[in-house]
Structures are given as C-alpha cells and as structure tokens.
Amino acid sequence: MSGYAPIAVELSRYNQWQNEKLYGIVAQLPPGEASRERGMFFGDIVATLDHILMVDTHLFGYIQGVAPPPFDPKRRIETEFDNLRAARVGLDARLRLVCESAVAVWFDEPIVMPNGRRLPRSFWWAQLFNHATHHRSQVTSELSHMGIDYGNTDMPYNPLTQFPAP
Numbered sequence: 001m002s003g004y005a006p007i008a009v010e011l012s013r014y015n016q017w018q019n020e021k022l023y024g025i026v027a028q029l030p031p032g033e034a035s036r037e038r039g040m041f042f043g044d045i046v047a048t049l050d051h052i053l054m055v056d057t058h059l060f061g062y063i064q065g066v067a068p069p070p071f072d073p074k075r076r077i078e079t080e081f082d083n084l085r086a087a088r089v090g091l092d093a094r095l096r097l098v099c100e101s102a103v104a105v106w107f108d109e110p111i112v113m114p115n116g117r118r119l120p121r122s123f124w125w126a127q128l129f130n131h132a133t134h135h136r137s138q139v140t141s142e143l144s145h146m147g148i149d150y151g152n153t154d155m156p157y158n159p160l161t162q163f164p165a166p
Contacts, residue, residue: 004122005104011129012099013160016092018136018153023049023085025143025150034081038142042074045139050076050084052135056091059128062111063121064098099125 026034026045034045042048054077058068078084107125110118140150155161 004107004120004125005099005102008099008102008107008122008125009096010155010158010161011125012092012096013162014155014158015129015132016096017158017160018133019088019092021151022136022139023088025148026081026139027085029146033146040138040142045142046079046081046084047076048135048139049088050078052132053077053084053088053091055131056095056128059124059131060091060095060098063124063128065111095128 026049029045035047036045037043038045040048042051051073054075055073057077058071061068078087107120107122109121111121111124112118140153143150
C-alpha cells in the first residue's frame with residue numbers, strides 16, 4: 001500500500017490554501033499592478049500564475065493518462081486575472097477531489113513517459129505540487145518587494161489540514 005496517498009491529499013489541500021491566499025492578495029492590488037512587467041521569468045504576476053495553471057493542467061492530464069500536447073512553457077491559458085482565478089479555483093477543486101477519492105495503490109501505478117521511462121503516479125503528483133510552490137514563491141517575493149506581507153506558508157498552519165488524511 002502506498003504511503004503517498006495521505007500526503008497527496010494534504011498537498012492538494014495545501015495547494016488550494018496557498019492559491020486561495022495568493023489570488024486573494026493579488027486581487028486587491030491596484031489596477032494594472034498584477035500585469036505590470038517586473039522582470040520576473042514570465043514577466044509579470046498574472047503571467048506567472050498562468051504558467052502555474054498551464055503546467056498543473058498539463059501534468060494533471062498526464063497523471064490521468066491523457067496524452068498532453070507538446071509542452072510550451074510560455075503558452076498562456078488565461079490573460080485576464082478574473083478568468084485565471086476562476087480556472088484556478090476549478091482546477092484546485094479537481095486536484096483535491098482526485099487525491100481525496102483515489103485508492104492508495106493508484107498512486108503507485110507507473111506512468112510511462114514517451115521515452116519509455118516508468119515513474120509512479122506519485123512522482124508526477126510531487127512534480128505538480130513542487131512546481132507550483134516554486135513559482136508561487138516568485139510571486140510572493142514580488143509581493144514582498146511591494147511591501148506586502150504574504151504571511152505564513154508552513155503546512156502545519158493550513159486551515160484545510162485534516163491530517164492524518166482519511
């Protein structure tokens with residue numbers, strides 16, 4: 001039996017908590033600030049949040065056995081913040097539902113990459129959550145430069161935590 005199932009559930013809850021918190025703060029920025037060029041890897045805050053959504057969507061499809069389109073790290077899904085936020089809320093709900101409803105052995109099933117390498121589904125979940133955390137930190141760093149205290153990012157303080165997961 002996989003030991004990854006409970007942590008996947010918690011990571012999906014953490015991911016949802018941090019995205020809700022981050023999008024809430026970004027929504028309160030003065031008009032134009034979130035899409036202002038800041039010299040970030042993806043240019044601005046909205047583009048960075050969109051990149052996270054695009055990669056999460058790509059990896060989620062892969063995890064579910066859907067062959068993704070060719071990967072383009074600069075491809076945009078949403079350019080308007082409100083649409084991006086709605087898409088994020090929807091995807092976070094799906095990610096959490098899949099993690100909470102999956103049987104433990106499902107996380108151990110291998111996914112075969114196009115090059116033939118076999119990696120367990122849990123590996124791809126870890127990649128999804130790690131990638132999102134990495135890029136969220138770029139946004140929170142920008143918020144800090146703007147004088148905005150983002151607050152706590154530590155997992156034990158997640159109000160959605162119900163560990164141990166059922």
